[in-house]
Amino acid sequence: MPMSRRALAAAVVALVLPLSACGSGGDDGGSTDASGKVEGDITFQTWNLRANFKSYFDGLVADFEKKYPGTHVKWIDQPAEGYADKLSADAAAGTLPDVVNVSPDLVAPLAKAGLALDLDKSAGKYRSEYLDGAWAGHQVPGMSGTYAFPWYLNTGPLFYDKALFDKAGLDAAKPPKTYDELFADALQMARKSDGKVATLANVPTIEDFGRYGVTLMNKQGTAFAFNDAKGVELLTRYKELYDAKALDPQALTATPESSGRKFLTGAVAMNPGSALDLDNFKKNAPSLYKNIGITDQITSTGHVNMYVMGVMVNSRTKHTPAAVAFAHFVTDAQNQMSFAKKVAIFPSTAGSLDDPYFTEQDGTDETRVRVAAAKSLKSAVNYTPVLFSEQMKTALRNEVAKALQGKESPKKALDNAVGAADRLLQQD
Amino acid sequence: MATPVRPGRPPQIRIRRQLPLSPWLFAAPGLLVVGAFVLYPFVSTLVNSFTDRRTLLPGHFVGLANFRELLHDDMFWTGLRNSTLYILGVVPALVVLPLLLALLVRKDIPGITFFRSAFYTPVVASIVVVGLIWVWLLDERGLVNSLLESIGIGRIGFLSDQWLLLLSAMAVTVWKGLGYYMIIYLAALANVPRELHEAAAVDGAGPVRRFLSVTVPAVRSTMVLVAALSSVNAFKVFSEVYLMAGPTGGPAGEDTTLVMLVQRTGTGLTGRVGYASALSVVVFVVTVALMLLVLRADRREDA
Numbered sequence: 001m002p003m004s005r006r007a008l009a010a011a012v013v014a015l016v017l018p019l020s021a022c023g024s025g026g027d028d029g030g031s032t033d034a035s036g037k038v039e040g041d042i043t044f045q046t047w048n049l050r051a052n053f054k055s056y057f058d059g060l061v062a063d064f065e066k067k068y069p070g071t072h073v074k075w076i077d078q079p080a081e082g083y084a085d086k087l088s089a090d091a092a093a094g095t096l097p098d099v100v101n102v103s104p105d106l107v108a109p110l111a112k113a114g115l116a117l118d119l120d121k122s123a124g125k126y127r128s129e130y131l132d133g134a135w136a137g138h139q140v141p142g143m144s145g146t147y148a149f150p151w152y153l154n155t156g157p158l159f160y161d162k163a164l165f166d167k168a169g170l171d172a173a174k175p176p177k178t179y180d181e182l183f184a185d186a187l188q189m190a191r192k193s194d195g196k197v198a199t200l201a202n203v204p205t206i207e208d209f210g211r212y213g214v215t216l217m218n219k220q221g222t223a224f225a226f227n228d229a230k231g232v233e234l235l236t237r238y239k240e241l242y243d244a245k246a247l248d249p250q251a252l253t254a255t256p257e258s259s260g261r262k263f264l265t266g267a268v269a270m271n272p273g274s275a276l277d278l279d280n281f282k283k284n285a286p287s288l289y290k291n292i293g294i295t296d297q298i299t300s301t302g303h304v305n306m307y308v309m310g311v312m313v314n315s316r317t318k319h320t321p322a323a324v325a326f327a328h329f330v331t332d333a334q335n336q337m338s339f340a341k342k343v344a345i346f347p348s349t350a351g352s353l354d355d356p357y358f359t360e361q362d363g364t365d366e367t368r369v370r371v372a373a374a375k376s377l378k379s380a381v382n383y384t385p386v387l388f389s390e391q392m393k394t395a396l397r398n399e400v401a402k403a404l405q406g407k408e409s410p411k412k413a414l415d416n417a418v419g420a421a422d423r424l425l426q427q428d
Numbered sequence: 429m430a431t432p433v434r435p436g437r438p439p440q441i442r443i444r445r446q447l448p449l450s451p452w453l454f455a456a457p458g459l460l461v462v463g464a465f466v467l468y469p470f471v472s473t474l475v476n477s478f479t480d481r482r483t484l485l486p487g488h489f490v491g492l493a494n495f496r497e498l499l500h501d502d503m504f505w506t507g508l509r510n511s512t513l514y515i516l517g518v519v520p521a522l523v524v525l526p527l528l529l530a531l532l533v534r535k536d537i538p539g540i541t542f543f544r545s546a547f548y549t550p551v552v553a554s555i556v557v558v559g560l561i562w563v564w565l566l567d568e569r570g571l572v573n574s575l576l577e578s579i580g581i582g583r584i585g586f587l588s589d590q591w592l593l594l595l596s597a598m599a600v601t602v603w604k605g606l607g608y609y610m611i612i613y614l615a616a617l618a619n620v621p622r623e624l625h626e627a628a629a630v631d632g633a634g635p636v637r638r639f640l641s642v643t644v645p646a647v648r649s650t651m652v653l654v655a656a657l658s659s660v661n662a663f664k665v666f667s668e669v670y671l672m673a674g675p676t677g678g679p680a681g682e683d684t685t686l687v688m689l690v691q692r693t694g695t696g697l698t699g700r701v702g703y704a705s706a707l708s709v710v711v712f713v714v715t716v717a718l719m720l721l722v723l724r725a726d727r728r729e730d731a
Contacts, residue, residue: 084696088483091697109697113484250568250588252679267569389698394676401680427480427700 039070040319043097050077098317117313118145134348141221148310150348155306156274162291168192175295186246195245201259210383227414235410275344306380395420476705483699494706507686522658526609548607559671590682616650
């Protein structure tokens, strides 16, 4: 029985119409006024924290609910992999949780889409509780406002394998302190090991360019600038390393996990990390742990790199006062301090880094790393520009790879990368 | 109450020949599923491909701009090249090798079920697990390279060279697909009449001749099916290359396939949904063209 074409069209429309409504989110709910009564059910989403810190967050939620009767917090956690995809799916479907763990580069597109609450307006009174640099961490160039409470900070030292240093005739007690020393040591390591032991396992990222002293963006934040002489110099030196196998041959396709594994197996002599890694070495590579050397991140700017985590409030939340209160609660000095004592991260609240926990040595490696990191954090910088998206990272990485392989000159490669990133920036 | 029946006329049986609604009611659940998960995404991809939509920002109609951009996008041509090479590398192997394998394991000898299951195991294994195992095997310091070094060949950068990476990924696809297509061939082989083989043997045909003149013609339509299935799958390859070449798609992205490019462009908070949709439309068109090509080749041979 043939069905009339009109009936078919009607059926298709009937099927499609209700669905197309899901995509647009809707502008219901959400006020910027956080001054009302703190009550209601809210959802809080963290980024890969349940596995290790379940009891901490259960306690945190219970404390909050006790402090504000009439509130109920549902805590959900997402795995590390694909976090941005999960956020974008939720944001597009209008199901973004009320309070969300973010990083600056994640908050930028959400803020641009109007999904992040401007905390300068809604929670400006809390500003003084945080380190200035940390508060500014979630501001987006080209927009006014601050879009997340600063949460924990992290930075880490550079680990090196003393046994490999010894074998290459390098003084394991004197690890490289400057880029010149690093590159010289790396070349010697490659020479002495016949190209079998590389010193570095990752191609330079935007953060490395920043730490080398390259200007990443123009002052207005409207265009990228890392193709300057300094940038070309860094890439040229990396090419030297790559040719000498001082940069691992698989670096072009490496991930942080794969290079971490190479360090564990002694195929690579140095690896950046954080205090979290010490545990991993102890468990998975005891012989490496016995020979582990710890030194400062190498930088020519005097400022080490730090990673910043934030807690964002969904601008469409139905319970703005509760969501803001909870986001502040999670990130206040007391709760950040107790979280920092559970795990090797650092609080972003003013004065917390002066706590004896972060200043006094007790002779263990863990404490040494912690105290050194806390000290360096006071002047640390999050080099990765907030507007540097995943697509831009890929573009840079591909161009860097072409330069290392000798398919393009370092200058040409960086020009191309800047061009691609600028094009993507203008499309935003 | 019986209706009064006039004498002399047959009783009127009233059957409505057409109930316009009821067949649709029966089909509704299926239609809904198809509509929600096939039609709607398809139409929406098509519509999006003419917009500059971003993950979080609604798009505007931009006409053919996305498709024009495609033509100037080096990465698109890299993807198209790799996906095409993938077909050329994988399909012949997947048409021929499983047939030979099927011929081997259909023999009724003791313990043959073990081999049948063994060849089928890679099919059931998760591609992620399989991918990781091969990454470990082919690593610069992995088992394969250690063996090669010990016999004096030296290490080979399977995972750092653009072409070797693509070849390695193809090898994994073939290895993983063998068992699946072997089963299809086994079913087809069971339908080849034994008498044909016997007659050919009586006429003095050796095993090779019998294979070419009896087996191959008998399973030809299955070969076409396998070619169609495997070429479409090869063109849409993602996991193998993604796992072995890494999220960047090999050094400088040179091993990126079209589907990887769709994923990389269109996902995440800053994903370019419009452009990725345009890429998907191209993948769709090429896939349909491939199917038609293979089926047409089959029909021509039938004629």
